[in-house]
Amino acid sequence: MSESTPNGERQPRTGKSLKAQQRRQEILQIAMDTFAARGYNNASLQEIADRAGVTQAGVLHYFRSKAQLLTSVLDLRDATDIEQLGPERPRGLAFLRHLVDTVRRNTEREGIVRLYAVLSAESVTEGHPAQDYFRDRYAGLRTMVAEALVEASELGETRPGLDLEGAATAIIAVMDGLQIQWLLAPHSVDMAASTDRVISALLTDITEPGN
Numbered sequence: 001m002s003e004s005t006p007n008g009e010r011q012p013r014t015g016k017s018l019k020a021q022q023r024r025q026e027i028l029q030i031a032m033d034t035f036a037a038r039g040y041n042n043a044s045l046q047e048i049a050d051r052a053g054v055t056q057a058g059v060l061h062y063f064r065s066k067a068q069l070l071t072s073v074l075d076l077r078d079a080t081d082i083e084q085l086g087p088e089r090p091r092g093l094a095f096l097r098h099l100v101d102t103v104r105r106n107t108e109r110e111g112i113v114r115l116y117a118v119l120s121a122e123s124v125t126e127g128h129p130a131q132d133y134f135r136d137r138y139a140g141l142r143t144m145v146a147e148a149l150v151e152a153s154e155l156g157e158t159r160p161g162l163d164l165e166g167a168a169t170a171i172i173a174v175m176d177g178l179q180i181q182w183l184l185a186p187h188s189v190d191m192a193a194s195t196d197r198v199i200s201a202l203l204t205d206i207t208e209p210g211n
């Protein structure tokens with residue numbers, strides 16, 4: 001039996017048995033790998049279904065549409081990041097060190113890094129179902145990094161006059177850019193060391209315009 005959402009849409013019955021949960025996770029992982037390798041637009045439900053050993057109807061039993069499957073994949077990626085962050089966000093420079101540690105861990109999960117790189121770039125195209133997700137994600141990341149920089153300033157960990165929003169934007173841009181370079185040449189790019197170097201340089205050298 002299908003269930004209704006608050007807006008009246010019909011949700012497919014996913015089943016609560018352990019076997020059903022395992023099958024859903026298998027499809028989700030296959031979709032993640034497929035989207036990472038081919039992008040959302042080029043990947044098809046049929047391809048994902050074939051790789052999972054089910055029919056398209058079998059995939060839609062767990063995910064009512066390709067767009068919902070993509071949303072679930074992105075939610076799974078976020079859950080991984082939240083688990084690594086822990087129950088409380090580190091404050092000040094400790095959060096920036098956490099970012100470097102996250103980059104270091106990313107070298108051990110190439111699939112997730114590729115998924116993020118492919119879908120974030122693809123999301124700038126018109127009508128992409130993940131566009132709002134990435135717009136909100138970048139806004140949230142900028143806010144989190146800026147807040148950590150404010151905390152660092154209040155704790156006396158950074159020099160006064162830092163352009164906090166500009167520094168936050170630059171840190172995120174560096175992290176994303178390094179992911180592309182690393183995916184293309186993993187043995188030539190040290191993402192963690194480069195991220196650490198840039199963050200240290202920003203904290204030391206960047207001040208508010210006109211200072």
